[in-house]
Amino acid sequence: MTTLMTPMTTLIAMEVAAAPSTLQVVWFCLVAVLFLGYFVLEGFDFGVGMLLPVLARDEKERRVMINTIGPVWDGNEVWVLVAGGAMFAAFPEWYATLFSGFYLPLLLILVGLIVRAVAFEYRSKRDDAQWRRRWDWCIIAGSVLPALLWGVAFGNIVRGVPLDANHTYTGSLLTLLNPFALLAGLVMVGLFLTHGAVFIALKTLGDIRGRARRLAGRVGLATAVALVGLATWHNLALANTALVWMPTGIAAVGLLFGLLANRVGREGWAFVGTALTIFGLVITLFGGLFPDVMPASNNPAHGLTVVNASSTPYTLTIMTWAAAIATPVVLAYQGWTYWIFRKRIGVHHIPDPTPESAVPQGSRT
Amino acid sequence: MDVETLSRWQFGITTVYHFFFVPITIGMSMLVAVLQTLWVRTGKERYLKLTKFYGKLFLINFALGVATGIVQEFQFGMNWSEYSRFVGDIFGAPLALEGLLAFFLESTFLGLWIFGWDRIPRKLHLMSIWLAAIGTWLSAAFILAANSWMQNPVGFTVDVERGRAELTDFVAVLTNPVLLVTFPHQILACLMTAGALVAAIAGWHMWRLARAERDTTADPTEEIATHRWALRFGAGVMAVAGLGVIISGDLQGKVMYEVQPMKMAAAEALYESESPAAFSLFTVGTLDGSEEIFSVKATHILSFLATGTLDGEVVGINPLNQEYREIYHAQLAEIYGPEVVDQMPAFNPNIAVTYWSFRLMMGLGIVCLLIGMATVWFTRRGKLPPTSRLWLPMMVAFPLAPLLANSFGWIFTEMGRQPWLVFGLMPTFTGVSPGTSMADIIISLSVFTVIYGVLGVIEVRLLLKYIRAGLPDVSAQEPSTTDSEDEPLSFAY
Numbered sequence: 001m002t003t004l005m006t007p008m009t010t011l012i013a014m015e016v017a018a019a020p021s022t023l024q025v026v027w028f029c030l031v032a033v034l035f036l037g038y039f040v041l042e043g044f045d046f047g048v049g050m051l052l053p054v055l056a057r058d059e060k061e062r063r064v065m066i067n068t069i070g071p072v073w074d075g076n077e078v079w080v081l082v083a084g085g086a087m088f089a090a091f092p093e094w095y096a097t098l099f100s101g102f103y104l105p106l107l108l109i110l111v112g113l114i115v116r117a118v119a120f121e122y123r124s125k126r127d128d129a130q131w132r133r134r135w136d137w138c139i140i141a142g143s144v145l146p147a148l149l150w151g152v153a154f155g156n157i158v159r160g161v162p163l164d165a166n167h168t169y170t171g172s173l174l175t176l177l178n179p180f181a182l183l184a185g186l187v188m189v190g191l192f193l194t195h196g197a198v199f200i201a202l203k204t205l206g207d208i209r210g211r212a213r214r215l216a217g218r219v220g221l222a223t224a225v226a227l228v229g230l231a232t233w234h235n236l237a238l239a240n241t242a243l244v245w246m247p248t249g250i251a252a253v254g255l256l257f258g259l260l261a262n263r264v265g266r267e268g269w270a271f272v273g274t275a276l277t278i279f280g281l282v283i284t285l286f287g288g289l290f291p292d293v294m295p296a297s298n299n300p301a302h303g304l305t306v307v308n309a310s311s312t313p314y315t316l317t318i319m320t321w322a323a324a325i326a327t328p329v330v331l332a333y334q335g336w337t338y339w340i341f342r343k344r345i346g347v348h349h350i351p352d353p354t355p356e357s358a359v360p361q362g363s364r365t
Numbered sequence: 366m367d368v369e370t371l372s373r374w375q376f377g378i379t380t381v382y383h384f385f386f387v388p389i390t391i392g393m394s395m396l397v398a399v400l401q402t403l404w405v406r407t408g409k410e411r412y413l414k415l416t417k418f419y420g421k422l423f424l425i426n427f428a429l430g431v432a433t434g435i436v437q438e439f440q441f442g443m444n445w446s447e448y449s450r451f452v453g454d455i456f457g458a459p460l461a462l463e464g465l466l467a468f469f470l471e472s473t474f475l476g477l478w479i480f481g482w483d484r485i486p487r488k489l490h491l492m493s494i495w496l497a498a499i500g501t502w503l504s505a506a507f508i509l510a511a512n513s514w515m516q517n518p519v520g521f522t523v524d525v526e527r528g529r530a531e532l533t534d535f536v537a538v539l540t541n542p543v544l545l546v547t548f549p550h551q552i553l554a555c556l557m558t559a560g561a562l563v564a565a566i567a568g569w570h571m572w573r574l575a576r577a578e579r580d581t582t583a584d585p586t587e588e589i590a591t592h593r594w595a596l597r598f599g600a601g602v603m604a605v606a607g608l609g610v611i612i613s614g615d616l617q618g619k620v621m622y623e624v625q626p627m628k629m630a631a632a633e634a635l636y637e638s639e640s641p642a643a644f645s646l647f648t649v650g651t652l653d654g655s656e657e658i659f660s661v662k663a664t665h666i667l668s669f670l671a672t673g674t675l676d677g678e679v680v681g682i683n684p685l686n687q688e689y690r691e692i693y694h695a696q697l698a699e700i701y702g703p704e705v706v707d708q709m710p711a712f713n714p715n716i717a718v719t720y721w722s723f724r725l726m727m728g729l730g731i732v733c734l735l736i737g738m739a740t741v742w743f744t745r746r747g748k749l750p751p752t753s754r755l756w757l758p759m760m761v762a763f764p765l766a767p768l769l770a771n772s773f774g775w776i777f778t779e780m781g782r783q784p785w786l787v788f789g790l791m792p793t794f795t796g797v798s799p800g801t802s803m804a805d806i807i808i809s810l811s812v813f814t815v816i817y818g819v820l821g822v823i824e825v826r827l828l829l830k831y832i833r834a835g836l837p838d839v840s841a842q843e844p845s846t847t848d849s850e851d852e853p854l855s856f857a858y
Contacts, residue, residue, distance in 0.1 A: 063857060063858065066858045067854070067857045067858055070476075070479075070480055070857065070858045071476040071477065071479065071480040071481075072476055073476075074431065074472040074473075074475065074476055075469065075472045075473040075476055077435075077472070078464060078468040078469050078472050078473075081435065081438055081464040081468055082461065082464035082465050082468070082469070084438055084439065084442075084464075085438065085457065085460045085461030085462075085463065085464040085465070086461045086464075087457075088438075088441065088442065088449065088453055088456075088457035088460055088461060089453070089457030089458045089460065089461040090457070090461075091453075092449055092450055092452075092453020092454060092457055092529075093450055093453070095441075095442045095449055095453065095457070096442050096446035096447070096449040096450045096453065096798075097446070098442065099439060099441075099442025099443045099446065099449075100442055100443055100444070100446035100798035100800055100801060101800060103443055103798075103801055103805050103809070104805060104808065104809075106439055106443060107443075107808070107809050107812060110435060110436055110439060111812060111816065113432070113435050114432040114433065114435065114436070114816060114820075115432075115816070117428060117431055117432040117435075118428050118429060118432050118820060118823075120428075120858055121424060121425065121427075121428035121858075122425070122428065122823065122827060123858060124857070124858050125425070125827055125830075125831070126827070126830075166799070167450075168446070168798075168799050168800045169800050170800065311453065311454040311457065311532075312454050312531045312532060314531075314532055314533065314535075315454050315455070315457075315458055315531075315532045315535075318458060318532075318535050319458055319461060319462075322461075322462055322465065322466075323465065326465050326466055327465070330465065330469045330470075333469075333470075333473055333474075334469065334473050337473055337476060337477050340477065340481070340484070340485060341480065345854070348851055348853070349851075349852075349853055349854050349857070350853060350854070350857055351853040351854055351855075351856075351857055352853075355834070355837075355838070356421070356830075356831055356834040356837065
């Protein structure tokens with residue numbers, strides 16, 4: 001049933017170990033693109049969720065906010081599942097080291113995503129203020145936790161963590177909570193807040209639109225400072241090359257452009273600006289990381305690179321074909337649903353609670 | 366308790382829980398698509414009411430299915446990192462493809478369906494529920510491809526140097542004989558579950574309306590007729606799918622005996638080979654096989670289940686253990702080092718668990734077929750089901766039987782594979798994450814159990830609330846021809 005490797009293939013494997021193959025580079029880029037798609041799309045979902053207690057003045061406005069992302073949040077979330085799946089398929093060692101090493105932060109991300117997903121669907125299923133308030137907290141926590149912790153996770157990936165010779169993480173939870181990673185987490189939160197506020201300004205009518213714009217301006221400025229700090233720290237300390245300074249420039253210009261556009265009320269361009277900022281940041285981090293995928297802070301020899309973490313050329317080839325055929329189709333239909341739900345909504349669009357959601361008199365919970 | 370045991374418990378708990386929602390999602394998306402197709406083709410209000418009513422229940426269920434599904438993909442890396450390293454070259458691909466080809470389709474078009482009522486053209490809206498349903502099927506196909514590979518690894522070689530399995534033939538993985546029989550078995554089991562749910566809810570409403578009719582003057586004729594149709598529809602699906610489940614399950618048994626004879630032997634607690642082999646309906650005694658106090662046996666049946674002939678030999682656990690030691694000890698030593706051999710003295714799973722889960726799965730499956738057929742029969746030619754009090758517990762039992770049959774089926778499949786993680790290739794204990802501490806797993810296991818418990822209670826209450834509310838009023842929901850800017854949304858969160 002099992003045939004053991006012949007010396008011939010061992011030879012090829014050693015040859016490959018010298019430099020990254022084209023397929024390995026392609027899949028590193030694809031994993032980066034999938035996380036980029038995730039952060040750009042789910043980024044504004046998280047922003048909307050975090051801003052729920054800040055921007056909305058009443059129940060109808062809260063529902064306006066939630067319904068701006070109602071039809072699309074689930075599709076946006078799939079990006080992280082595909083990113084994780086692609087990591088597993090293309091770089092199993094990376095997936096194994098990252099997911100087992102960052103165990104507790106990932107657990108918290110999972111908890112956040114679980115309660116948030118259920119909250120969107122269940123929140124309006126009972127016409128009861130307390131019920132809604134509880135689900136609101138699930139949405140808020142379920143947006144803050146993943147936003148912050150994905151930032152912390154990526155901060156640690158690019159910074160490097162202690163690994164043993166088998167690439168198993170040997171640090172503790174506290175190892176992950178270093179200043180650089182925490183700053184990365186804060187930048188993610190700030191960026192998603194800005195991105196989400198701009199998205200709400202872009203998708204709503206009425207008072208909330210103006211409030212969202214003003215908030216985007218204020219949060220955006222604070223974020224810009226933190227972002228420049230993080231990028232400078234990262235580029236100087238970890239990856240001082242043109243490959244990272246260029247996307248960093250794009251991120252900075254994108255945010256500046258977005259905030260200016262937001263100021264003059266061009267919300268569509270403002271959204272392009274904040275999306276470009278996330279693009280620039282993600283490319284800065286992945287650009288600085290390459291060809292490593294999980295550097296070891298204790299001993300460079302223990303680290304994972306696109307070469308020693310990757311699957312076989314055969315698997316990568318199959319996956320490349322599948323991605324090449326399916327990705328354009330996915331982008332087309334996902335883009336098309338955004339087009340269908342392109343209209344702005346305001347409080348007058350929010351229907352009254354459905355008759356089924358009514359709470360029978362005398363019943364409490 | 367050690368890290369391996371707790372990791373297995375966590376995987377088991379989260380997976381069995383997740384799989385309460387999966388069969389309903391897969392089956393119900395299809396049934397709702399059928400109902401909506403009937404409405405679009407006939408224009409009858411009855412089908413629209415049923416589409417919206419069951420559609421809502423489907424979504425309440427779907428939310429929890431999605432939420433608990435994310436955990437599944439993360440867990441391989443979090444708790445089974447050595448497994449992920451060893452099999453990632455093969456196992457990762459179906460998972461990635463599931464996301465790319467199935468989850469995007471499912472989530473995007475379900476979003477379109479939920480929010481698209483009266484907003485997009487009718488046919489496009491109908492297409493979106495069908496695409497979401499197809500997404501659930503694709504998802505099942507890929508995840509079953511991954512699981513079938515664990516039951517019967519094909520299309521790979523082992524690179525001992527790197528300590529991993531490598532894919533050599535992806536087509537072999539997608540045409541794994543285990544996959545080819547498991548896929549129809551699972552899809553039909555999902556349809557059976559969804560049919561049972563539809564029938565149970567409709568049956569309960571009929572029972573309620575029939576009893577209320579005796580007290581009021583209101584005329585619920587059309588409502589009863591609608592529920593009666595749904596009852597017969599659900600029961601019909603249950604009966605037809607139930608028959609398919611049994612036939613495909615029989616095929617599956619024969620493939621299983623071919624590739625995992627130990628699982629079949631364990632399912633019967635058959636220690637020594639028999640020819641012809643009998644199937645015991647139940648056994649009272651010590652299940653380690655040393656003593657049998659009382660059992661009811663059906664002669665020749667196990668031979669038929671395993672080999673398709675009445676007198677075929679079914680190999681027992683003891684000779685299989687002997688044979689496996691000869692084959693696998695040398696292989697294990699080569700891949701994992703000689704010390705692993707000492708930890709694999711025997712190759713049989715937990716006999717009590719496999720013996721009973723096998724019987725519960727089969728028994729409940731047959732019960733489903735029988736209640737489906739009986740319900741279709743008792744409601745023939747305009748007949749109504751009885752209004753006696755017995756009807757109510759029946760309706761509760763209706764959907765629980767197929768749900769539990771699904772659970773026991775998977776408990777049998779997965780526990781029957783033990784002590785292997787990948788049959789014949791990777792022992793379960795070698796797959797655990799080495800860096801994960803007891804504290805980590807105790808925290809995560811507690812967190813998942815508490816959250817899943819609370820969400821389960823909320824979901825069941827919400828389902829009951831929406832079941833009680835009954836068929837929605839759809840008269841006011843004529844699609845607006847003018848695309849008005851200021852009208853409220855037809856649906857909003």
